[in-house]
Structure formats: structure tokens, C-alpha cells
Amino acid sequence: MKNIIVTTALIISISITGFAQQGHKLAAQIMADKQLDTVYTKATALLSKGFNAGDGYPQVWIRDFNTFIETSCKVYSRDSIRTNLLTFIRLQQPNGEIVDGYVLKGHVTWNDPNIYTSPNDKSHVGFKNTVETDQETSLIQAIAKYIRVTGDKSILQETIAGKTALQHLEISISYLLKNRYSKKYHLLTGATTQDWGDVQIEGGAVVDVDENTHWAIDIYDNAMFVIALNDMAGFYKTGTERQKWLQLKTTTISSIRKHLWDAKKHKFIPHLYLDKSPFPASFDENKIYFHGGTAVAIEAGILSKNEIRLVNQDMLRNVKLSGAPSIGLTLYPIYPEGIYKNSSSSKPFIYQNGGDWTWFGARMIQQLIRYGFVKEAYEELQPMINRTIKDNGFYEWYGVDGKPNGSAAFKGSAGVLAKAIDQLKEWAKNN
Template sequence: MAVQIIADKKLDTVYKKATDILSKGFNAGDGYPQVWIRDFNTFIETSYKVYRRDSIRANLLTFLKLQQANGEIVDGYVLKGHVTWNDPNIYVSSNENSHVGFKNTVETDQETSLIQAMAKYIRITGDKSILQEKIAGKTALQHLEVSISYLLKNRYSKKYHLLTGATTQDWGDVQVEGGAVVDVDENTHWAMDIYDNAMFVIALDDMAGFYKTGPERQKWQQLKAITITAIRKFLWDAKNHKFIPHLYIAKSPFPISFDENKIYFHGGTAIAIEAGILSKHEIRLVNQDMLRNVKLSGAPSIGLTLYPVYPEGIYKNSTASKPFVYQNGGDWTWFGARMIQQLISHGFIKEAYAELHPMVARTIKDNGFYEWYGVDGKPNGSAAFKGSAGALAKAIDQLKEWAKNN
């Protein structure tokens, strides 16, 4: 297996294509002039191969400079004067004069994505001094602490000990109720899901890692343990070895006749594995489930977001209503490759290599890192989506490293 991986020139071809795309800036891709933290968090490691450390450092600190007075972190930012979308809620800060921010408030992964990206930056560069960088009288580390305080105050259920957010499809940032679509409004049905909370667990582990010893480290470790316990208790369906789609604060936006719990969220499950929430036996079971779903759906790869899909007409939001479109059953390399990363990390090398092939093959065939694919195998969205490039490149890196050592 190791010899086969080392000799696989397709992996080299795709890796070269990925670094070429990532050398062209930190924005999410063509069609996306903005720098998004949820994307940057997934390609920061490969960007370091083609960018100077100072450039990456500056981009991370820009997110902290745009942190709002209540502690929240923006989704992303763009240069002033380059706003290309009709968002009525532009975020500004007296600490940052060159950029403005934006945020899809239905999601609860911005703060956790930034913490994870900071931790990755420190691991790959060794530059721990970034945590002591002063912004508006506080260190970067203090700003990160404030961001978690924001979550605990505004996006946390004390009853369930879990983060809350709007009702979206798996890791998606489009609410199903229509209305403001990507922003919380009077239509929002508040819920808890595995993606937001798995991201929180990873971020808490990173926060603990910023401290060698002491009460702060213990505080984050304790909150991490509490969150994992709550996830296992309220979100994990042990009998069916899957996570329930949503645990609602009040009521579901769907009719009683619709059994949402039949739906399997692939992306959030991959992040749960990264967070250390599932055992190796459970990882084997969920990977088998995902492969079965891919076969049943006809999807091209393990990047299938969810299955079965939400049926047409169940949404008020037409953007998210079509089966197998976008986040409702689209096939995203951005998350599929993250599942591959976790298979490698947990010793499922044979499975990882086999499941990586469709994503590698289509990248070469279509000569691009497309945002998502339909079940018919046709590419959609940005053709140079850096989240896809970064996630796939990291998986290839991991495979090559395993092969070299074995």
C-alpha cells in the first residue's frame, strides 16, 4: 500500500494544482472575493507551503481586529470599497481601517474556526508570539477567550450544555425557514447539531493547548469534557450509530409527518471524528454507513453532505429546497476530504486511499477544485474553491507521510 501511494502520480498532480490555486490569495475562490474563516481554517496548512508566515499571521489577526464589541467573530472580511454583495449588515471596527466584515449569523462556527486556525498556525510555524499580539489593549489570546464568552452568553443552552444555532442542513449556512436566509430572524428555529458542537470541542482542546498548565488550561479541558458528554447523551444515536440532525430548543420547523431523524449528516460526523467523540469501532461503522449512502444516492464520492435528502417542498427557502442541490445532498470535496483525513489519522489507510480516488480523479478530469458536485457528477459553483483544494491537499499530505513512514 505504501509503495502504491508513493508511486501514484495522480496524487502529485492534484497536490501541485492545489498549491497553485492556494498561492493566489486567501479568498475562498473565484466568485468569492472575501476571506472566510471557515474556509481559511481548512487550507491554512497548505497555504503555508506557498505563502510567507507573516502573510498568514496578518490575515489571522485581521479577524481579531474586526472582532465586535460583544466578542463575536465575523465570518470574513473584504477590502473597504470592494463589497460585492448586498448585505445590509456590514461589520466595522475602529481597530481595522482597511477592511469590513460580514457574517452569516445562522451558523455558530466562526469563533471556533478562528481558534482552530490560530492553533494550526502555531503548530506549523512555531510562532507562539501571535497569542501575545496586542489589539486594542488585549492580547490575541484574551480576544479568543472573549469569543468563547460570546458563545456561552449568546449561543449556548445551559439545559443541554451545547451550542445552539439556526436550523440548517448539516454544516451549512442557509436556514431552512426562508426569511433572511443566512441571518437569524423571526423565522429561525433554534437547534443544536453535531457540526457546531464538534467544532466547539476541537476549539476548546486548542484553547487548553495554548496554556501549558494552570487553571485556564483546566477550565477549557473541563468544558471540553462536559461538551463531549452532552453530545454523546443528546445527539448521538448509538443504536443507529449516527448523530440526530437537530435537537430543537422549542419546536421543529418541519411537519409532524416528516421524520427528520432518518437523515444522516456526513459532514458533521467527519468533524465529530476529528474532535475525538467517536471510538475506532464507531468510526468504522459510520464510514460503512457513509459508503452505503453514497451508493444509494448515486453520489460521486464520500463528500455527500447528507442522506436521505430533505424532500422538495418541505422548505420555505427555495435556495435549499431542491434534492441533491448545494448543501441538501450535494457532494463537497471540502468535507469529503476531511473525512479522508480522519480515516488516515485513525489508521484506516486502505479505506482512505480507496475513498480518495473519486475526488482525485474528478479534480484532474475537470481541471479544477469545484465547490460541489451533483449526483450526476457535474461540477457546480466556484471552479477554484480553496476549501476543496486545501482539504484535498492535506489528505494527500497525510497519505504520503504515512507511506513514507511505512
């Protein structure tokens, strides 16, 4: 018996030593990777130029800003960043909602009949893609990230229109609970879009809710909600307010697991419809796998480590089947062309219907690192690093043919890549 115990202990010791050696080797490889340094330098150079989403987007969007604010805080004026965050609060509407973004008055470059104004900001006008339900949660997350990087908690006590910024954030959640919440399912609602996208499948007003809209519940909006609720709780050290947000977070995660997570297929269902689906009965939408929303769900802490492992395997399988360059693949299988008669958003592997977005793919890389899948993260990051260098830009999205599309200076792509590289370097330093 003693010999068996000794042998077992020796095997365990050898295994631990082997894993440690592999970790040291990977850490050395990461630290020596000059391509990571090149991309990081390019990313910080781009993010030092301001807050608009990209060269094709003169507006400041909160969903984009939220994904590159951490690196911006390292390379840009913190006072300017604080001012930009507070501008979203100054443009908050009387009903509590937060706009998607803003521009200076007189600088509107698109034909939008729904321009948002506020007596609290005389210099800017806002806009909002109402099919989405991530504006309020994006702002909360962005402010939380700003505080974590800068230590500037005073932003929460900035007074605007007689209320603190923190009170305005509370009001924004009240807006969601009143206008975008299903009491039946205890989850946020929105229009039917492709994964995290802000283009409704039915066409019509395209980015705005209209008579064509089919109301639904999806993982992206609700995962963003969970992250924001956790951040709200973090704004309070103790007290009933902190517990209120933590309880709502717990309820939301439980409802997500109950209504959206398919444990047998280890995937989230695309949509839970409040009334009826916009698709014909012959179309099985539940075959579609949403990559982006799943990555955000992992960030929200909704999945276990084993579920993350299975999800990553699924994403890699989808990438191989589709021919896409990376796990930034939005979704797979794609929505068939013409699946809804009024839709212009179902072209195969175009834009949000199967385009490959570093903006979300690198978020999955971040979570793989966070949960200990560092080898997988480093390997799966390579296609994004390689194409950034090859194409000399941070493109908005890629086709399955590997060709870049959209803005060539998309700050969202730069921000998520920079953060993933930071995480890899930090891991390597400690291993």
C-alpha cells in the first residue's frame, strides 16, 4: 500500500512539474512575440486620437466606447474621457433612457428623423438604434471601467440636473425595467436581431422599432445587463442598494439559465419570442449559434469552466465549417437569404449575418485567458493579430474569404485586441 501511495505521489509531482514547464514555455513565447507588441502599439496609437467609433463613424457610440475605454484611459486625457462619459448622462432622456451616441450640433451626417436633444447639453445631439437594449448597460459598464483604471470615483457624484451621475444610472435601469423587461421571464427584451447586432431581421425601419418588430429575448442584451448590475453593486460598499442590484443580478442569471441556455447542446437559443417568431415554421432558428452573445455571457459569469471549454470547441468547429478566419464569426449557421420577406440583413456571411468581427472575437479571447485557457487563447488570437498586421488596420469586420470590410480604423477592434494582449502579457509575467 505504501508503495502505491509513493508511486501515485510521484506521478502527481511529475504531472505538476510538466504543466509548470509548459506554462513557462508558453509564457516565454508570449513575451517574445513581437507581433503582439506591434499590434498593441498600433492600437494605442489609434486610441490616442479620440473616441469616435472609426473613420467611417464620426459619432461617439457608447457600445463602442465601452470596449476601448480601458486602453483609452492609458493613452488619452482622463478629463476628456470623464467629460465624454458625462455627456451621455447629460443627454439622458426624460423617461430615463440613454442614447446610443452623440455628435456636435450641426455635425449630423446621416438622415435620422429621431434626433435626441436635452436641456442639459446645448452643444450635442443624440441618436439611438432602438432595436437594441444595450445602451444603458454599456454606459454603466464604461463608467465602472473608467473608475477601475483611474480610481476616480468622484464621477459618480457629479451633479447633473439636480441628480448625481449615480442616480442617473439608477434611473436608466428603471427605464429598462419599465420599458424593456418581461415580468413573465424576468429578462430584458428587444427587437429580433442577429446575435448582438443592431439591425432588426424584419427590415422596416431597420435600426428602429416599428410595426414590423417581433419582440424577443436574447442572450447578448441580458448578459450585458448582468455585467451592469454587478457594476452597479460595486458602486456601493454596503447597504440595501448594493444588495438590491446583487439580487437582481442573481435573478437574471437564474432566468437566463432557465429560459435561454440549452444544456444538452451547450449553447444559448437565439431568441425567446414574446408573441410569435418572424420566421416560417419550416425554419429551425435554434440551430443557429450566437458567438458574440455567448462571449459576453462568459464575461458575465453565466457559464461554468467546463461549459466554457465546450463552447470554445463549438466555436472552433463553426469556424472550420464556415471557412471563417477566426472565432470572431458572428453566428453559424447563417440566416438564409430571404428568410423574411422584408429583410435586407440576411445576405450570407455579410456584416452581422456571419461576418467575422474582431470586436467580439477578441472578447472571447479575453475570457479564455480569464478562465485559464491561455494556450487556447493565444492560438486562437493569432488570425486576428496576423490580419491586423497584414492589412495594416483595425477593420470592422471580415468576410469568410478573409477580405476586410467596413472602417479600417475601428476603435472597438483596437480596444479589445489591446486588452487581450495586456491580459496575455500579464499572465506571462506571472508564469
